[in-house]
Amino acid sequence: MKNDAVIDFLKTRRSTPVLQLAEPGPGKAELEEMLTIASRVPDHGKLAPWRFIVYAGEARAEVGDALAAIVAADDPTASAERLDLERKRLSLAPVVVGVVSTASIHPKIPEWEQIMSAGAASYNLLAAANAFGYGATWLTQWYAFDERAFAALGVADGEKVAGFVHIGTRKEAPFERPRPALADVVTWRGAL
Structure with missing residues (x-):
């Protein structure tokens, strides 16, 4: 049975730029419910x-302090503004959730399917945060790919970061961005 409310939500869901997120963020109970929803993905x-x-x-x-230290070690001439940016990377929203892919070699399940499941979990978390009325955005930055940052982030050896979902209250309504025309992204094979 068609659920118009869910369809309308999915048709209008938008990410909120991280600089437009503010307090308050979700509490522990809300976040646990969002993470439960995020876990309901193809697996x-x-x-x-x-x-x-x-x-x-x-x-x-x-x-953030650890990220700034990495940047300072790489570039001793890094400006105070750049180091301040690194220190604030995970402080721009009240809550940030790292989604980590733990995909591994499996005799029956291709690693690619496991990686895509982590992406689906990231999106479900993003959608859940929006459904709870929060603004959210899913980002990766340099530290998602720099293993020197992994210890500070809590990422273990062999894991990969799917992204960071920043969650908070929207300071303003999110803007709509252009979406691809279906003719540009859909190939039909056969008739319906």
């Missing part, structure tokens, strides 16, 4: 080939 073999890392409170600043 061939029931492997749960992903996990979540919640960055809240002072932990966001601690990670």
Whole structure:
């Protein structure tokens, strides 16, 4: 049976730029419900080939200090503004959830399917945050791909970051962006 409310939500869901997110963010109970929703994704073999890392409170600043230290080590001439940007990376929204792909070699489940499941979990979390009335955005930045940052982020050896979902209250209504025309992204093979 068609659910018009869900269809309308999916047709209008938008990410909110991280600089437009503010307090308050979700509390623990709300976030746990969002993470439960995020976990309901296609998962061939029931492997749960992903996990979540919640960055809240002072932990966001601690990670930011570690990121700034990496940048300063790489570029001793980095400006104070650049280092401040790195320190604030995970502090721009009240809550940030890292989605980590734990995909591994499996005799029956291709690694690619496991990686896509982590992407689906990231999107479900984004949609869940929006459904709860929060603004959210799914980002990766340099530190999602730089293994030197992994210890500070809590990412283990062999894991990959699918992204960081920043969640908070929208400061303003999100803007609509151009979407692709179906003719540009759909190939029909056969007739309906």
